[in-house]
Amino acid sequence: MDLAATLQATPAGEPIAIIGVLALLLVLVTIWSMVEIVDAYEREALTVFGEYRTILEPGINFIPPFVNKTYPFDMRTQTIDVPRQEAITRDNSPVTADAVVYIRVMDAKRAFLEVDDYTKAVSNLAQTTLRAVLGDMELDETLNKRQQINAKIRQELDEPTDEWGIRVESVEVREVNPSADVQRAMEQQTAAERKRRAMILEAQGERRSAIERADGDKQSRIIRAQGEKRSQILEAQGGAISTVLRARAADAMGERAVIEKGLGTLAEIGRSESTTFVLPQELTSLVGRYSTHLTGSDVSAAEHHLEGLEFDAETRELLGLDDIAEIIGDLEETEMEMDIAAMEGEARAIADDTDPTAVSESAPGDETLG
Known part of the structure; x- marks a missing residue:
């Protein structure tokens, strides 16, 4: 009775207005x-009354109202953390490892229809694969061949994930840690290896130092021996030069004495009444040699000097005579100039005290002036 009374009390136009508002709201909700x-x-899978219809592309899509349901899929690369896993290596060493898997949805339809939760499925599959890969390797390989582990895990994940419309882009093993006991043993091994290398390097350094010292001593002995040899050679050459110079000086003094004696004899002969006198060949030879320097004659000096023994090539090289040729030449030139000056003075003195004579006779081996 209260409802009937209310309807009777309500104006006739108000129900129509309420209905219109409700209809407008219904239209708006339907459009929405x-x-x-x-x-x-993103991509979204559309179902109508629970039946798969299509994949909605980015943008505005019109779908049946009230009876639809959508399931979004992120098409970007997604990161899945693989929890730390414990495994036993092939050489029975316990290790723990964790990894990161990067995946991308390539086929939203298959990811919607073929697998319930693809991220959870990939994570569980990666955990199992990580333990299996570590179990097939030795401890040293698990620690050193990180790239090989990554490649094996990715290879094992590719086939099942392809069926789900998922692509595994990369797998990275972050840490592989052996047990505490194994770590201590490895540290001891590393310390022993480093100590061994240090001892080897020290031994090599000592050996190298000994070799260098031996080479240095060898070079020093060679240099000292060469210096002593050179000193002995120079000393021998000096003695030879001194001997030659003394011999040349004695020879020159002897020639001067002969010449002075001969000139004195000529002076005495010039004072005598005899017109015939004999001169020794040695005196004429000396006079001829000095007269060549005085007159500039082109007659070879070899015709007037006394014959003597010559040094052979080995003796000249040993005494160093070739090196002192210039010194002896200079001494001979100076000595010769002095002798020529003395001869000129004595010749002028004889010319003043005696008359000219001629050579009248000659004997075998001698020269005769008359």
Whole structure:
């Protein structure tokens, strides 16, 4: 009775207005339910009455209202952390490892229809594969061949994930840690290896130092021996030069004495009444040699000097005579100039005290002036 009384009390136009508002709201809700906006990095699977219809692309999509349901899929690369796993290596060493898997949804339809939760499925599969790969390797390989472990895990994940419309882009093992006991043993091994290398390097250094010292001593002995040899050679050459110079000086003094004696004899002969006198060949030879320097004659000096023994090539090289040729030449030139000057003075003295004579006779081996 209260409802009937209320309807009787309500004006006739108000129910129509309420109905209109409700109808407008229904239209708006229907339109809103028919429009589905998909982001650029997503795809959405559409079902109507629980039946798969299509994959909604990015943008505005119109779908059946009230009876639809959508399931979004992120098409960007996603990161899945693989929890730390414990494994036993092939050489029975316990290790723990964790990894990161990078995946991307390539086929949203298969990811929707073929697997319940693809991220959870990939994570569980990666955990199992990581333990299996570590179990097939030795401890040293698990610590050193990180890239090989990554490649094996990715290879094992590729086949099942392809069926789910998922692509595994990369797998990275972050840490592989052996047990505490194994770590201590490895540290001891590393310390022993480093100590061994240090001892080897020290031994090599000592050996190298000994070799260098031996080479230095050898070079020093060679240099000292060469110096002593050179000193002995120079000393021998000096003695030879001194001997030659003394011999040349004695020879020159002897020639001067002969010449002076001969000139004195000529002076005595010039004072005598005899017109015939004999001169020794040695005196004429000396006079001829000095007269060549005085007159500039082109007659070879070899015709007037006394014959003597010559040094052979080996003796000249041993005494160093070739090196002192210039010294002896200078001494001979100076000595010769002095002798020529003395001869000129004595010749002028004889010319003043005696008359000219001629050579009248000659004997075998002698020269006769008359």
